[in-house]
Amino acid sequence: MNSEKKNLISLVPTSPTCETKSDQTTIAALAALSAIAVCISSCKKEQVGVFELTEVPLVSTAAEKDKLKTNQQFVSILYTNLFQSAISGSDVFELDQLFQSVGDSEVAKEVLISNFFNESNVQLPTVAEMNADLEAFIVETYKRFFVRLPNEAEKAWVRNFIQSNPYMTPELVYFSFALSNEYQFY
Amino acid sequence: MNRRSFIKKTALTTAGALAAPYILPSGRLFAPTGSRSAQHVVLVMFAGGVRHQESIDQLYLEGSQVIDPYPGNIMYNLLTGDAPTMKIAYGTGEGGINPIPMLDYYTTHGSLQSQGTLFSEVRAFSSGHFGGLNSIVQGADIVGQGLKQRPLNPTIFEYLRRHGGYSATDVWFVGNGIDGSVPLLNYSANPEYGIKYGANFFAPTVTFSEIGQDKFSNAKIYHPENELAPMYALKAFLDNTFAQYGGALDAIGNTEEEKQLIKTFMNEMYTKVADGTFLRPPVFDNGDAITVGFAAELLKYFKPAFTCVNLNNVDVCHSNFTSYVKALHRADHSVAFLWDIIQNDPELAGNTDIILIPECGRNAQPNSILDANQWAAYDHSDENSLRIWSLMAGPSFPQNTVVGSEGNQIGKVSDAMLTAARILGVKDEVLGAGYIEGGTYSFIDLL
Known part of the structure; x- marks a missing residue:
């Protein structure tokens, strides 16, 4: 889960060279929102799928x-x-x-x-x-x-x-x- | 028994005999309407493309090879005429300079031509091998008949078995090999006939070759009653079960006894091959001679009603004229040997007819290939390649008779099949089936 967060954050430039301060605030807000969204979705109870095989006879008739x-x-x-x-x-x-x-x-x-x-x-x-x-x-x-x-x-x-x-x-x-x-x- | 009782019983018996149809092994209800003029027929497809000039016309090199214009008869066992005296290259030894001597039987009885009837100018339908072979066994010129395809119309083998009631081992086809779709000729694709009326077939140069010796000659012998009978009984149960699901496999229909006969014959041949004692002509240095030798063995063993033998070695003429005349000389020698064997078998002699017919001829003009003698080779595609002949002998044919001549063509390639059908009593049934070429006659009816 932590690695997912890191990946998402790392997609955002951390040391902009030409953006304004408001832009930096917006980016920080977006990053925070994304992190929260990831946390919310990750906190859902994990559903365990059950897969079964149907027996198929391999002999011919x-x-x-x-x-x-x-x-x-x-x-x-x-x-x-x-x-x-x-x-x-x-x-x-x-x-x-x-x-x-x-x-x-x-x-x-x-x-x-x-x-x-x-x-x-x-x-x-x-x-x-x-x-x-x-x-x-x-x-x-x-x-x-x-x-x-x-x-x-x-x-x-x-x-x-x-x-x-x-x-x-x-x-x-x-x-x-x-x-x-x-x-x-x- | 009083008179009334006798008459009543006689009438009942007669009525019963008339009413009860003959149930023949082939499944047909009535015996063939025609009578048999011989008990056995051997049809030799003298095939591979035999030019009229080197056979009936006895021209040897005259006309075909400008540098060596020497005539003569290189088929002197079968045809009446003097052998060439110049430029002998068709015999044995280095350069083929030693002609194969006439067989003793013919020095005393004369050529096969003198013993029978020659139709010297017969018309072929096809200038190709498979088309020609098909026209012989089907008695028809089939439009759309392809190579690698079974005959579209019924063959003489099927007519004989279906309408004549002949058993599977009574009808044989002996091929010179398995190339050229030859193994497909023993029955047709016609749904009314087909495999269940087909002929037994061997290609002896393959069946009894080294491969056959290696793979087929070490068969385990089973006790017919204690082992084979229950084995077949279990197989019958398995087949019946499979048939409930619609599964079936048509077969030639040899009975279990016939299968045993065939297997015994094969074992005998493998032993004879190993011992070097199988029948063959005095000179047997090509496939035709070997094929004819095994055909002779088969005739003596099974005494079939109908045997068809196919030759092919003369087809080397596409590229080598010297080899062609050698092969033609050996075909004469080999077939003459076969007739000799028949005449020396007490059951076959005097009771067997033989019919020889090429499937096609060869061209009037040579191609550009020259052999070591500088002799030109010949293909088969023109009008001259439709000129063939038929030679026949035996109790059904008059002796020393020649019918037709150049410019007076009498007979067609399809007539050979109807001739065999006539001899073995199924001519009317063959005509009634409606599959053969219009205007086809038995050669006997053309006499």
Whole structure:
């Protein structure tokens, strides 16, 4: 508060060279009035603003996905989802060329995914980890591939499906999600 | 069973058979009205811009290269005529001085021309490559058809699948690469047809290249019942859920069995490439030869009803005439090899028609570029580049027949597509759809 006063006062010349005495009186009066005004306004009770954040879900819904991924987007996102690291630019370019050279893109994608699963550094939970907390696995899989949460019906169906298919592994679940139509859109 | 009961049951059965439509895999209700004159058709787009002078006219260097006016037939497997005797530069080895020998099959059976029918003066619609290729697969000259754009009107692939009930692996397009919008030709943008009736496609020089070997050849093998079946079942659930929100993705429509077949074929090709045992012509030093080799592998594996193969290497003629005659000589060698393979396959031999047609020709006058032999190069933009031809052979065509001549043009580029449609039984449906060029006929109907 003191510094504000000083600043205001310092705006007024303190050693005039050519003003009259009445001018000096006027200036002094104005300075005094300003100081009083500042004091009055500063003495008001401080209002404390309360700011709150409204939680906005950052996950998308299936209904919002209406743009088809390009080949390059598909392979980049797929690689990240499976390896938890970024694919190189040259690999994206080469895979795009390969995709263009195969008429049925579903076949090309199946071939690519099954090649990826043959690589040692693919990031997959084990079957035991999946079964230890199936609910969490399903939720995480939806978030990883679809960038959204499953609804209760989806959770229930997928849980029952995995439990009733003894050969179902995290790899095959990921395979299904990566091939699904929803995954082709964003 | 008494007489009345027998008649009643017979009548009911007959009525049922007549009333119940045939539900074909393609979704059409009735089988095509036309009969098939062969079970398989191979349409070779002998493309890249082949001048009439160096092909049908058998002029080699005469007329095109003032300093070396030597004629001759450099396509002696396909066309009847004597090879050049002077200034050989289209063969193998240093300077291309060793012509590729005629394949054994043709030394005993004669040229493909002698085995079939040659329409020697056919009219192209376009002097450009993509326009020309489009006119072949669509059977039409489409105003407004742009590059990097799918065919505007339906293609022969879609007619066959929609009206003929052919499955996805029954209809193939084998491209010479992925440049020039070639991968866009396997189905059209027409809303009544489109991807769900499209052809399967490979560009073998890319699919089975080193890149393919690196990225696609190490596919994990899954058990079809224990692993793939539940994987597809979960995918189906996910797709159904997405469809509730209006999300859908049209596809070529290979069944799961067909997808497995394709993947097995790809694995086989990667193995053969690694071993160096894939089919290819005796001389395979360019992309056309490699493409044709893989087309032969595909034919033997899938036995498709319709296969379209695209060549392109002769387009080097824009800047190098010597390379052009070499590529033309190899195109002859490669396509002849393909027909040889077909004739030696028990299921395909005697049951397969082949149709060759360039998409456009080349100019009458050269541009200013000279190659190492001081031979002038040729572009394609003038009237001469609309002069093409079509050679066909197989059970649907008479042998040793030549139709048309210079000054007596018979046939159009669009006729090739309708010829394939006629052979495979969908000609009436194609005509009824109303998308092809007016005045288009099957070459067979022009005989």
